[in-house]
Amino acid sequence: MNQRIKISGMTCGNCKSSVLEKLSFFKEITVTNIDLSSGITDLEVTQKISLNLINEQLYPKYKAEMVIENKSFDSGTESSESKLRLLFPLFLIFGYLIAGTFYLQKELLTIEGFMYDFMGLFFIVFSFFKFLDYNGFPASFAQYDPLAKKSLLYAKVYPFLETVLGVLFLMRWKLDIALWVTLIVLSITTIGVLLSLLNKNKISCACLGTALKLPMSEATLIENVIMLTMSVSMLIN
Numbered sequence: 001m002n003q004r005i006k007i008s009g010m011t012c013g014n015c016k017s018s019v020l021e022k023l024s025f026f027k028e029i030t031v032t033n034i035d036l037s038s039g040i041t042d043l044e045v046t047q048k049i050s051l052n053l054i055n056e057q058l059y060p061k062y063k064a065e066m067v068i069e070n071k072s073f074d075s076g077t078e079s080s081e082s083k084l085r086l087l088f089p090l091f092l093i094f095g096y097l098i099a100g101t102f103y104l105q106k107e108l109l110t111i112e113g114f115m116y117d118f119m120g121l122f123f124i125v126f127s128f129f130k131f132l133d134y135n136g137f138p139a140s141f142a143q144y145d146p147l148a149k150k151s152l153l154y155a156k157v158y159p160f161l162e163t164v165l166g167v168l169f170l171m172r173w174k175l176d177i178a179l180w181v182t183l184i185v186l187s188i189t190t191i192g193v194l195l196s197l198l199n200k201n202k203i204s205c206a207c208l209g210t211a212l213k214l215p216m217s218e219a220t221l222i223e224n225v226i227m228l229t230m231s232v233s234m235l236i237n
Helices: 011-021 052-056 090-104 111-131 137-141 148-152 154-171 174-200 217-236
Strands: 001-006 029-034 042-045 065-066
Touching: 001 052, 001 174, 011 042, 011 137, 011 154, 042 090, 042 174, 042 217, 065 090, 065 148, 111 137, 111 154, 137 154, 148 217, 174 217
Parallel strands: none
Antiparallel strands: 001 042, 001 065, 029 042
């Protein structure tokens, strides 16, 4: 069942991470969304958790309060803007990635070279956006990635991992290792994305960090599937 509360006192990404860490203490709770600006927090619970228990677990500077059910999440959600418009930055970035890949392949265009360059640029660009709000990224990523939910350390390392993978693909170095790591990491994330979509959780996608607010959507799933398909095809070859 769903439970919505408002947590006041959060002012930055570190606050959001701290609240998420404290809420993870409750086995009955899965945090599906935390909006930093409003404090609105959506929970998936096996049973209703009292505000007193939540406040006892939170740091003194944070306070959990009740909110009206079915209240609009915020003015930036799909109720005020179409999903297509919200996803425009993602489509635009993909357009630049494809153009950049063709530029790198201008001397000799090959399918193999195109895939390696595209994957390299993909990881470099996407890691850049995650670093724009590095402190806020782990909490956002942990909302849907299964491994990040278990360990925020993994979420903190993830942007660095993407950077390393991007360099390996662009430099054509240790490609077998890079492909296997890509396959494993993106498979885990894709499972989380798929579950979020099936459960219709209204959460933000952390693929571009938290600097750009993107809704979790089918586009996120397609993005991961494209990268997985490239990884598998290159490993087979």
